[in-house]
Amino acid sequence: MPQTSEPAGEPILEVSGLVKHYPLTQGILFKKQIGAVKAVDGVDFTLRQGETLGIVGESGCGKSTVAKMLVNLERPTAGAIKYKGEDITKLSGRALKAVRRNIQMVFQDPYTSLNPRMTVGDIIGEPYEIHPEVAPKGDRRKRVQDLLDVVGLNPEYINRYPHQFSGGQRQRIGIARGLALRPEIIVADEPVSALDVSVQAQVVNLLDGLQSEFDLSYVFIAHDLSIVRHISDRVGVMYLGRVVEIGSDTEIYDHPTHPYTQALLSAVPVPDPSARDRRERIILHGDVPSPADPPSGCPFRTRCWKAQERCAREVPLLVVPEAFRGAEGPAVHPSSCHFAEEMQVVPSE
Numbered sequence: 001m002p003q004t005s006e007p008a009g010e011p012i013l014e015v016s017g018l019v020k021h022y023p024l025t026q027g028i029l030f031k032k033q034i035g036a037v038k039a040v041d042g043v044d045f046t047l048r049q050g051e052t053l054g055i056v057g058e059s060g061c062g063k064s065t066v067a068k069m070l071v072n073l074e075r076p077t078a079g080a081i082k083y084k085g086e087d088i089t090k091l092s093g094r095a096l097k098a099v100r101r102n103i104q105m106v107f108q109d110p111y112t113s114l115n116p117r118m119t120v121g122d123i124i125g126e127p128y129e130i131h132p133e134v135a136p137k138g139d140r141r142k143r144v145q146d147l148l149d150v151v152g153l154n155p156e157y158i159n160r161y162p163h164q165f166s167g168g169q170r171q172r173i174g175i176a177r178g179l180a181l182r183p184e185i186i187v188a189d190e191p192v193s194a195l196d197v198s199v200q201a202q203v204v205n206l207l208d209g210l211q212s213e214f215d216l217s218y219v220f221i222a223h224d225l226s227i228v229r230h231i232s233d234r235v236g237v238m239y240l241g242r243v244v245e246i247g248s249d250t251e252i253y254d255h256p257t258h259p260y261t262q263a264l265l266s267a268v269p270v271p272d273p274s275a276r277d278r279r280e281r282i283i284l285h286g287d288v289p290s291p292a293d294p295p296s297g298c299p300f301r302t303r304c305w306k307a308q309e310r311c312a313r314e315v316p317l318l319v320v321p322e323a324f325r326g327a328e329g330p331a332v333h334p335s336s337c338h339f340a341e342e343m344q345v346v347p348s349e
């Protein structure tokens, strides 16, 4: 993958102020709203043509909710998702259907995301039922066989059922289905997390190869920081419904400035024993707060060893921090911390 610090292509997806609050209700007959789960609470990022944007963060920080809003499986409570400049959250009917074709999702669990009663051919070809204009009926079988070939499966398997495949093969089927409509963007939500480690690399390499072959842009979600680094051009780190730091892979992995990113990186396994000894270890105390009752100010302040009074009062914005303005170098990237400082957590080789 390219390791550029500056994203090259035109913006294809611009997400701003994205919010998803799930109402918390009480009562059986007369439901009364008593609060909200703030699953996503103001997310901003840009995806550029041809790049892979990785999104990482602990369980429950809102990654899947963002993914679902990008592919319109969930309607945002607020905010905008612009596809090539047009806010798709405002679209409906045919205009929405046309855009949805271009943004497809690959799901986490290849065991439950494929209908066990459908043949592989029907699973991969199902999107053509909704978008018959992409493949006329007579062409579909051939199209599906071509897709099986593209993802490294034998086209003769078209009449088999999901249970006849391994986990890795099933995820290839999920990817073939995601490609059926020739989308421009694929949102992959933990696409390899359910797979054996030995198979993960094969599926990541397949996605990598498909990206150049089909000129795809990826949003790649995972909680494994090493996998995200391998595939991503840029990485956004999420905490409690927000992106707290975003930058190129070098900026985030080698020059993180947000305490949460630094803590996450300090927990990544380092294979080289001497590097392991020199590595900073940051132990985070306490649990992630409930998204139904997030802390005031900075969402990370209840676990941050650098928190000060200002952190409770003032929400830090996702911008280049004050301390780095006017400076140059890889530490200069958006990080939502009032007291951002560079720290190399994982020693360079």
Ligand SMILES: Nc1ncnc2c1ncn2[C@@H]1O[C@H](COP(=O)(O)OP(=O)(O)OP(=O)(O)O)[C@@H](O)[C@H]1O
Binding pocket: 022, 037, 038, 039, 040, 057, 058, 059, 060, 061, 062, 063, 064, 065, 066, 223, 291
């Ligand atoms: N339909 C829903 N109703 C209420 N709360 C929800 C709903 N869907 C998600 N949530 C809550 O929103 C928060 C974010 O969930 P989400 O699934 O987006 O997290 P995630 O980062 O994908 O986590 P994981 O790494 O475990 O997949 C969680 O607290 C979750 O319990």
Ligand code: SF4
Binding pocket: 258, 259, 260, 298, 299, 300, 301, 302, 304, 305, 306, 307, 308, 311, 316, 336, 337, 338, 339, 340
């Ligand atoms: S703003 Fe304060 S609490 Fe939040 S990460 Fe920075 S130092 Fe920690």
Ligand SMILES: [Mg+2]
Binding pocket: 063, 064, 065, 189
């Ligand atoms: Mg998830």
